[in-house]
Amino acid sequence: MKKQEYLDLYHQMVLIRRLEECAAELYQQDKIGGFLHLYIGQEAVSTGLISARQPQDRVITAYRDHGVAINTGIGAKEVIAELLGKATGTSKGKGGSMHMADVEKNFWGGHAIVGAHLPLAAGMALGDQYMGSDAATICMFGDGATNIGFFHEALNLSKVWNLPVLWVVENNQYGMGTSVARASAVGEIRQKADGYSIPNAIADGMDVLSVRKAAVKALKHVRSGKGPFFLEFTTYRYRGHSMGDPERYREKEEIAQWEQTDPIGIYQRYLIAEKIATRAELEEIEMQAEAEIMEAVEFAETSPEPAPEELYTDVYVQAG
């Protein structure tokens, strides 16, 4: 890896962290409505993962999608504009926090029905296989989503049809307030892939370099025509499931414990210890991210609301 690549990973994670902190504030100011699921704590997963993709690779995820959107190359401007429901947002203000997408960046969306996007991912991988493309489909989802039928149907199909799809579970220990132990028959989610004979691996989702390494390997497998691969990343969300979560299901000490391995903190220490970057260089990146977010908020706040006629557009491709 070149120095700039290391720095880019740092930039992405810091940018996402700032963006999410800013989103929480905008929510408190009542500028964001609906549900808001923050990605704070999980930044390393999509950052490491998507840094390993090639442009032809598709990405699809669940509703906890702001960080994923940023990593696919969507600007903080478009993300925040969508959060504010503005016409300049990723989905013209029609989707909101849970439904961001940019097809040109090969980001096929945040999807809010738990597990429902997994069969879609299988279908996209089928499309690429059908047309003889070497693209892989990267499908991200939470631990909770592995208990719903969609998951099992999609994994099975991907193996039966040898589809080029990389299944990625972000195991952040909880689906809303229900721990993996209380909801899943197996503690390591990747064991479920064994049930479908899908090769799999587990890696530390708090360590962006481990994530990247695992992703590079997995994508190589998928791209070489060997069929699906399954990756589990161990991670943690520091904030509630969504804004307003009473968090009765976990202790403060547990959060504090996981904060010791804050993905940004450990990566920062690593970069300095390995003399890849100086503290000053990292601070510069942090300031730059801060400025990017300020500019994005300014952009979003001054962007127009969608016109009332927009209510009736996009219902069909061919209206009438």
Add this chain to the structure above:
Amino acid sequence: MAVKTVREAISEALWEEMERDEKVFILGEEVGVWGGTYAVTKGFYDHFGEKRVRDTPIAEAAIVGAGIGAALTGLRPVAELMTINFAFVAMDHIVNEAPKLHYMFGGQMSVPLVIRTVSGGGRQLGATHSQTPDVIFAHFPGLKVVAPATPADSKGLLKSAIRSEDPILFIENVTLYQTRGEVPDGEHLVPIGKSKVQRQGSDVTVVTYSKMLNVSLNAAEELAKDGIQAEVVDLRTLRPLDMEPVIESFVKTNRVVIVEEGWRSYGVGAEVAARLYEEAFDYIDAPIKRVAQAEVPLPYNRNLEQLAIPQVSSVVEAVQDVL
């Protein structure tokens, strides 16, 4: 009588029925430790324990399916679907298993299951999370669909639903939980399948249910300022549909506006209008009007979403049109 919110009324109904009958138990996502996504089952887990307040994985088909199975053995499950938007994941069990078993096996099996869920939009949750598809479920013979609006009806109907021998979809509305109203003390049961006049009037009949009852009542107050007296009939149950109070009112007013939160096409308005044509044709003095949601998947943007959902002004205008 005491004044309570819809949330308190539903919670009380559940609590009392669980105290009364040990066979009543709850299963669903976040019903236990969390205390219910909308805090309806807050305190239940600590009081009744994990045997009777069962947190499930995110698996709606299994929630309803296992509810049906448990009901077949004689238990009285109350299955909770976090919102009605997730009911589609359990569609087979809701419409193709629960309502069929009693009939298909010649009356041998019964499914005393209540599925509680939450419908409605207006909270900027976007297209997949904001629907009011209540009417879809009312299409299926064998399933009863109850959708109360007031605290008293919420309590009385839920208690009746839990005691019923048939599968019932009990639809709450996300924006109604804070609604306050008087609830009778002690044993309070409201029969399933009975519509009710919630406001008397002689000029026009407004037929509605659930959240749109409040909107319609507010519209009636507006209209009263201009001397127009609207009679508001609350269907309370979508299947079996009780047309009697509707027709009684219509015979008097000869004018009707039907108000629902969901989409217009094939909706409650269509059904009620058709029944009026069939059963009260001679009394029709003006075109029947429907007020319903714009026929689009609901957008996230606040202004656009509000534009799509029926408002007090939409009802007022519709009434003025039929007068």
